[in-house]
Amino acid sequence: xxxxxxxxxxxxxxHAITQTALQSGFLPSVNVNKKLKxxxxxxxxxxxxxxxxxxxxxxxxxxxxxxxxxxxxxYLIRASAGEFIQRYIQQFVITSKYLGFRLGHRIxxxxxxxxxxxxxxxxxxxxxxxxxxxxxxxxxxxxxxxxNNEYLNSFEGDxxxxxxxxxxxxxxxxxxxxxxxxxxxYRLSSFLNAQTDNRFWxxxxxxxxx
Amino acid sequence: xxxxxxxxxxxxxxxxxxxxxxxxxxKDVRYSIEFSKNGKLEDVEHIITWDDISRKSQDSIxxxxxxxxxxxxIEKIQLQQIGSNRDLIDELNGRKGERTIxxxxxxxxxxxxxxxxxxxxxxxxxxxRLVKKSMIVLENTDNLEY
Numbered sequence: 348x349x350x351x352x353x354x355x356x357x358x359x360x361x362h363a364i365t366q367t368a369l370q371s372g373f374l375p376s377v378n379v380n381k382k383l384k385x386x387x388x389x390x391x392x393x394x395x396x397x398x399x400x401x402x403x404x405x406x407x408x409x410x411x412x413x414x415x416x417x418x419x420x421x422y423l424i425r426a427s428a429g430e431f432i433q434r435y436i437q438q439f440v441i442t443s444k445y446l447g448f449r450l451g452h453r454i455x456x457x458x459x460x461x462x463x464x465x466x467x468x469x470x471x472x473x474x475x476x477x478x479x480x481x482x483x484x485x486x487x488x489x490x491x492x493x494x495n496n497e498y499l500n501s502f503e504g505d506x507x508x509x510x511x512x513x514x515x516x517x518x519x520x521x522x523x524x525x526x527x528x529x530x531x532x533y534r535l536s537s538f539l540n541a542q543t544d545n546r547f548w549x550x551x552x553x554x555x556x557x
Numbered sequence: 558x559x560x561x562x563x564x565x566x567x568x569x570x571x572x573x574x575x576x577x578x579x580x581x582x583x584k585d586v587r588y589s590i591e592f593s594k595n596g597k598l599e600d601v602e603h604i605i606t607w608d609d610i611s612r613k614s615q616d617s618i619x620x621x622x623x624x625x626x627x628x629x630x631i632e633k634i635q636l637q638q639i640g641s642n643r644d645l646i647d648e649l650n651g652r653k654g655e656r657t658i659x660x661x662x663x664x665x666x667x668x669x670x671x672x673x674x675x676x677x678x679x680x681x682x683x684x685x686r687l688v689k690k691s692m693i694v695l696e697n698t699d700n701l702e703y
Contacts, residue, residue, distance in 0.1 A: 380699045385672040390703055409702070414630075414667040414674040414695070417702055442698045446580070446587070447565075451701030475701050482567050484696060493700070518700070526700055554700050 373397040374532055374548040380556040386411035390421070396548075401427035407436060415442045423457075434459045447483055451475035453497075465504035473497035477518075491518045493528060499536075510536035514550065526554040559583065559650050589635070598642045601649065602635040602663060609636070610662060610685075617685025618662070625690075626668040632676070637661040661688060 376394035383389060390407040407421030417440045425432035438455035452474060459467040478492045479485045495514035501507065516530030532548040562582045569576045576599065577592045583603075591599040607615065622629055637660070638645060644656035660683040667676055676693040 378699065378703050380703075386674060390699070392703060407703070411674050414676060417698075419702070438702075440698075440702045442701045444696070449696075449698075449701065451698065453702065477701065523697075528700065554703075556697060556699055 369545045369547065371547040372399060372549075374550040376550070376552045378552060378554045380554070382556070388417075390419075399427070401425065405434075405436065407438075409440075416440065417442075430461060432459060432461045447478070449477040451477075467501060467503040469502070470500045471497060473512075485518075485520050487520050487522055489520055491520070492516070493518050493530075507539070508536055509539055510534060516550070516552075524556050528552045528554070558646065560588070598645055599639075601638045601645050605634050605636045605662075607631065607634060610634070614662070614681070614683065614685035618664070618679075618681050621681070621685075621687050622664075622666065622679070626666075626670070626677075629666045629668040631664060631666045633665040635663040637663050637680070659683075665693065 374394065374396055376392060379391045381389045388409045388411075390405075390409065392403070392405045392407070394403045394405075395401065403423055403425045405421055405423040407419050409417045409419035412418050419436075419438045419440070421436040423432075423434040423436060425434070434457050436455065436457045438453055440454075441452045443450050453472070455471045455473075457469050457471070459469070461467075474496045476494045477485075480490045480492060482489070485491050493514075493516040495512065495516075497510075497512040497514075499510040499512070501510065512532065512534050514530065514532045516528040518526055518528040520526050529551045530549075532546075532550040534546040534548075535543065536546075537544040560581045560583050565580045567578045567580070569578055575594050577594070579590045579592070581588050587604045589602045591602070593599055610618070638648060638658050639661070640648070640656060640658040644658055647654060647656055648658055662681045662683070662685075664679045664681065665676060666679070667674060669675070670677075676695060677690060678693055679690045680688040682688060
């Protein structure tokens, strides 16, 4: 595990040094989930980009369509200095448990609308890997390693872009309802058509369910 | 014991008791061996397929499960062996001789119960009689979805 973290840190450091367009900061989020009847669930996520005066608030409703499959749809608003963005979200998630780790596959689409701009349509795939650091499953008071790897295809007017995200995190299960995750969120985009855009965040996320 | 692959040890803290479980692979089959807190060998389980169960037991198990759930999806079947330490060790080592070992089938399945998808664990005797059933608490997957 230590080796994986060191390799990832070296990878990020190398990119931060060799690329010119670099943005970085702190990205905290709170993710609140409420279980409803008949496998319905409501999710509210608030995420801020500290130092950039930008806050996202998303509301998503999901329905289990199998023990390990979930279909969801939602709406996001982004408030930042002088702009207001709306986004519609649709997603399908498959989770699977293996001996000693879990995987999550998320296929999603979103449509973003902003005044004076072309609508942006994105098609995304995210693979999530969770490895308990003690035993086979994550119990209260135990830590875990989590890695997100996401590919975002973006279409805006005549333009196409691919963004790749790599998010290694260390998580901790505080109690049966709450989890805390802390780590890095690296986003690489514009490398197909223009100068590569690197965004490198320190992220902290709290999951609350009730 | 004949195992040569890596042994993984887990402690299971239940509401009533604490047990130790050792998991490994032997001849491409996943084995799980459970011990009591004071080291007594409780049972030996290994993964099997539906076809490893006799036709008569299959029919009996199907009848019970269909009555309980209508539609269901089997996720995992384990053959459970219970007996004395000596008999279980001899069985694992493939030694010849008489021994008294009770065989059960542990079945994990998915089903829709009262409008929600659930996971259940069933224990059947070798001839397909229901011994017990319990609901598996599903892990929260919020941090895999969002």
